[in-house]
Amino acid sequence: MSDAVLSQFTQEIRKETKSVGKKMKVGIIGTGWIAEAHIESYKTMPDVEVIAAADLIPGKAEAFMRRYGVEGVRFYPDHLAMLEAEPTLDAVSVCTYNRTHAVCTIDALNRGINVLLEKPMCVTTEEAVDICRAEKKSGKLLSIGFQPRFDVNMQMIKRIVESGELGEVYYIQTGGGRRRGIPNSTFIEQKTAGIGALGDIGCYSLDMVLNAVGYPKPLTVSGYISAFFGANPLYNNPADAVRFNVDDFAAAFVRLEGGIILDFRIAWAMHVDSPGDTILFGTKAALRIPATDCWNGSVGGAMTLYRDVAGERTETSIPILENDPGKGGLFDQKIRSFLDAIAQGKPAPVPSSQILYNQAIIDGILKSSRAGKEIEIVIPEI
Numbered sequence: 001m002s003d004a005v006l007s008q009f010t011q012e013i014r015k016e017t018k019s020v021g022k023k024m025k026v027g028i029i030g031t032g033w034i035a036e037a038h039i040e041s042y043k044t045m046p047d048v049e050v051i052a053a054a055d056l057i058p059g060k061a062e063a064f065m066r067r068y069g070v071e072g073v074r075f076y077p078d079h080l081a082m083l084e085a086e087p088t089l090d091a092v093s094v095c096t097y098n099r100t101h102a103v104c105t106i107d108a109l110n111r112g113i114n115v116l117l118e119k120p121m122c123v124t125t126e127e128a129v130d131i132c133r134a135e136k137k138s139g140k141l142l143s144i145g146f147q148p149r150f151d152v153n154m155q156m157i158k159r160i161v162e163s164g165e166l167g168e169v170y171y172i173q174t175g176g177g178r179r180r181g182i183p184n185s186t187f188i189e190q191k192t193a194g195i196g197a198l199g200d201i202g203c204y205s206l207d208m209v210l211n212a213v214g215y216p217k218p219l220t221v222s223g224y225i226s227a228f229f230g231a232n233p234l235y236n237n238p239a240d241a242v243r244f245n246v247d248d249f250a251a252a253f254v255r256l257e258g259g260i261i262l263d264f265r266i267a268w269a270m271h272v273d274s275p276g277d278t279i280l281f282g283t284k285a286a287l288r289i290p291a292t293d294c295w296n297g298s299v300g301g302a303m304t305l306y307r308d309v310a311g312e313r314t315e316t317s318i319p320i321l322e323n324d325p326g327k328g329g330l331f332d333q334k335i336r337s338f339l340d341a342i343a344q345g346k347p348a349p350v351p352s353s354q355i356l357y358n359q360a361i362i363d364g365i366l367k368s369s370r371a372g373k374e375i376e377i378v379i380p381e382i
């Protein structure tokens, strides 16, 4: 799976010495759909050797590596067998479904292996806290797989906020989704995904805006989830509808530290084309970011900055910027930046300390929805 395909839809600084002058030894845990994007990137990197792969489904990892023409890989029936048999691994890509993100990541960190963990970080806040604690104890590097961080337009949003052009950001409306776009496979069941649209695409919208405003801590949330489409054979393939038991729509009102309000909604299916653009309301200006189906790559079009100039209300269009092709695709940059951070002793490109807040909002929405009222978001010390 290439970037082109994908676009359709302070922790301590450490220095690795293990691999200096040698190829980095990488393992892949979970050889499903997203692992394709990982292997495609690793294959282009001369300083990387993929030495091991694990999948719960017998024969799947072997067939996967055969398909990609990667030789010399050792295969294992689960992540633990692989981690125990491969003490020389420098890093693993955790490409499993959400339910096993936490156990695979913690088991790898506990064995001194650096981890690139696919998004969303996990399912619950408790798991996210356990992951962060394992990372801290291990002294290893953990980065979470949000490739949109490498998109120049996403970076532009953060640059605009940091320039002070908006003044104080006090309210953010964000979200996204599609009229019909319910995935299938392991995305739609509690036992594998644990969260639906909220975890799959909601985490991207949250990361876009929270990263832009410096990842303030979430304080309270009033959340709502529903599933009027996924389990209904009128709107979903009947074979998938009977399995479907996660959310396909979520909405929330979140209070963030610093007095910022986050108004959020996300949908895999609805009777409208979009739940609206993302807008950052500031005391000096506002920024409108056109919606996309899924914020997993870039923004939906030219952004607009609204502000008063000499007493006149003005609108400035901020054109779409082109990513530098010399840097490779967003996915390649996500993987390269992770490996470079390990080799050069730099901080994680997408640190768990930030994504912990992303996960706490997601989990808070689920818990608030179940409770039927606003709840406090409690995040223990790491």
Ligand SMILES: NC(=O)c1ccc[n+]([C@@H]2O[C@H](COP(=O)([O-])OP(=O)(O)OC[C@H]3O[C@@H](n4cnc5c(N)ncnc54)[C@H](O)[C@@H]3O)[C@@H](O)[C@H]2O)c1
Binding pocket: 006, 029, 030, 031, 032, 033, 034, 035, 054, 055, 056, 057, 060, 077, 078, 079, 080, 095, 096, 097, 098, 100, 104, 118, 119, 120, 145, 146, 147, 185, 186, 200, 296
């Ligand atoms: N960054 C992106 O753009 C992007 C895109 C798609 C999916 N994802 C994320 O990637 C993750 C995987 O999605 P997918 O579509 O590849 O799922 P998938 O179901 O196709 O593949 C997951 C694989 O992990 C294996 N697995 C589960 N637990 C395991 C364990 N303990 N040890 C070894 N193997 C194990 C399963 O058998 C399965 O083959 C999800 O969390 C998803 O949100 C990210």
